[in-house]
Amino acid sequence: MTTTEEKPETKASFEPKIVGFLCNWCSYAGADLAGVSRIQYPPNLRIIRVMCSGRVEPEMVVKALYYGADGVLVLGCHIGDCHYQKGNHRTKKRIAVIQRLLGYLGIDPRRVRLDWVSAAEGGRFAQIVTEFTEEMRKLGPLSLKEAFS
């Protein structure tokens, strides 16, 4: 049985698994820029490239958590910069709802984070990933499947 509480003894050794849904046009390019610029960020992120952050259904977030992710990061273009005009508007509303829902179930809503990274913001991308990884490290392992079985 795992908990969402902070666990001091696992803090040092625990490496969170993070799934990141990155939009093709801004955030993925931003991640690429971070790589090309050799900006260091934690290797805990597993990136899934999607065409738009609006493609990220909450089902996908939940499935990632269910099958072992400790946190899910959804990154898209800044509001107004979406390649498909309004795709990220949809993401913003959806993620807000799923965060509330997770909270009611007893899963820390901080485990799902939505943020905006443009293609020019390699540094910002690295900073968000670092912050999020540290936060997940503090929250400890989730193991959603085991927590409910």
Next chain:
Amino acid sequence: MIEEVRGLAKKWLESGKVEAILALRKKDGHVAPYLFTETGELDGLVISSNASEIISRYFPSSRSQRYKKNVLYLLEQKYPNAKIGVVARGCDERALIELAKRDQLDLEKIEIMGVACTKEDALECRCPKPYPTKLDVGERVEDVPGDTAVEALLEKSLLEKLAFWKHELSKCIKCYGCRNVCPSCFCEDCELEQDLWVKTGQLPPEIPMFHIIRWYHIADRCIECGECEKACPVDIPLLTIFKLLRRDIKEMFDYEAGLDVKQEAPLLTTLDETPLKE
């Protein structure tokens, strides 16, 4: 009150205001929806013998997913020129509005006969608005107390919530009852029957993935009728979570499902409320 409804129904049928009236009929001790076309039959009309029986029967979903259209849609297709009266309580009306908003029926062809519920019914259903906006029979019951189950859940810590839902959801036998009975669920291809999300034929279901997917899907269309909770054979407190979700949707997007047919659902609009659909 029932006499008033029957009288009004008779008037509507006789004056030709409506061609037929959809309501519940009691026959041989059983209650089922029935299309009243003649005034002589109206003695069998009942509002609801049991408060928990009504709404699902207006929007039946058969076991075959391909037949998930509601009764009124089918009637409208069959008799395109007829006007159909519907005896509707608060929840029924909200369901009608929500379905019309999502192109599942045409409100123009429907005449709603609004009937208010009694306070006892409202308390039993934990219903905050036990009357339709268009009220024809009965009186509004306003002073229904707040929900204690909702407050109790909110007071729990994250760990307590987790333990609570672990216990509740472990009872789930994946009967799909909550989905089948839901008036707001009408997709012909349900994600809960796709192996990508939920392995079909596997028991127990993927707890809590199965449940979160369903809850999310009707987050902005739940009309708080509570049918899912009543249908649940293992008494999972589904209405509690939907009450919370409805509250959130109101708080975040200033939207309540089933109130205004012209107001677009928030998850289908942009941040400035313009519809995403072409």
